[in-house]
Amino acid sequence: MMKNTPIIQQGSCTCGQSTFSVEGTPLVRFICHCQICQDIYKKPFADVVIFPEKSVKLLEADSVEFKKFRAPPAVNRGICKSCAKPVFGVMWVAPFTRFAFVPAMNLADSTQLPEAVGHVFYHRHVNEMYDGLPKVSGYVSSQLFLSQKIFKSLIQHNFSA
Numbered sequence: 001m002m003k004n005t006p007i008i009q010q011g012s013c014t015c016g017q018s019t020f021s022v023e024g025t026p027l028v029r030f031i032c033h034c035q036i037c038q039d040i041y042k043k044p045f046a047d048v049v050i051f052p053e054k055s056v057k058l059l060e061a062d063s064v065e066f067k068k069f070r071a072p073p074a075v076n077r078g079i080c081k082s083c084a085k086p087v088f089g090v091m092w093v094a095p096f097t098r099f100a101f102v103p104a105m106n107l108a109d110s111t112q113l114p115e116a117v118g119h120v121f122y123h124r125h126v127n128e129m130y131d132g133l134p135k136v137s138g139y140v141s142s143q144l145f146l147s148q149k150i151f152k153s154l155i156q157h158n159f160s161a
């Protein structure tokens with residue numbers, strides 16, 4: 001697929017009550033094995049796509065509650081008030097820029113998404129992964145790995161968040 005094709009599509013939580021629009025290029029897709037993702041997704045890991053924050057907009061702000069599940073710097077996670085499942089999250093990755101973390105399964109068309117760059121928070125993994133992607137363990141290493149991938153992608157797309 002073409003790397004710089006902007007995606008304009010709608011997304012929603014599992015129950016469909018909380019909807020959002022996504023416009024622009026996905027920066028990084030990754031698989032997160034952290035405990036919080038396991039708890040809120042009720043799955044062994046989460047498949048997550050990062051966009052610039054301004055690319056993702058809630059269509060009905062009332063349906064979503066934002067909360068942090070650990071001390072900053074943490075993802076401010078938008079949870080659907082109806083199904084209690086994640087809608088998308090927002091996080092500061094650098095002092096000057098915020099990113100949206102969107103579960104791939106919440107996007108209507110996941111065929112347009114890039115391949116995952118790797119597995120992070122792998123020290124928490126429940127399922128052994130055999131896909132050959134990099135596996136990063138540890139909180140700081142996982143954050144660093146993602147930040148590097150985000151900025152590499154920003155430079156590749158020649159674009160500021």
Ligand SMILES: [Zn+2]
Binds near residue numbers: 084085
């Ligand atoms: Zn919902």
Ligand SMILES: [Zn+2]
Binds near residue numbers: 046
């Ligand atoms: Zn996680």
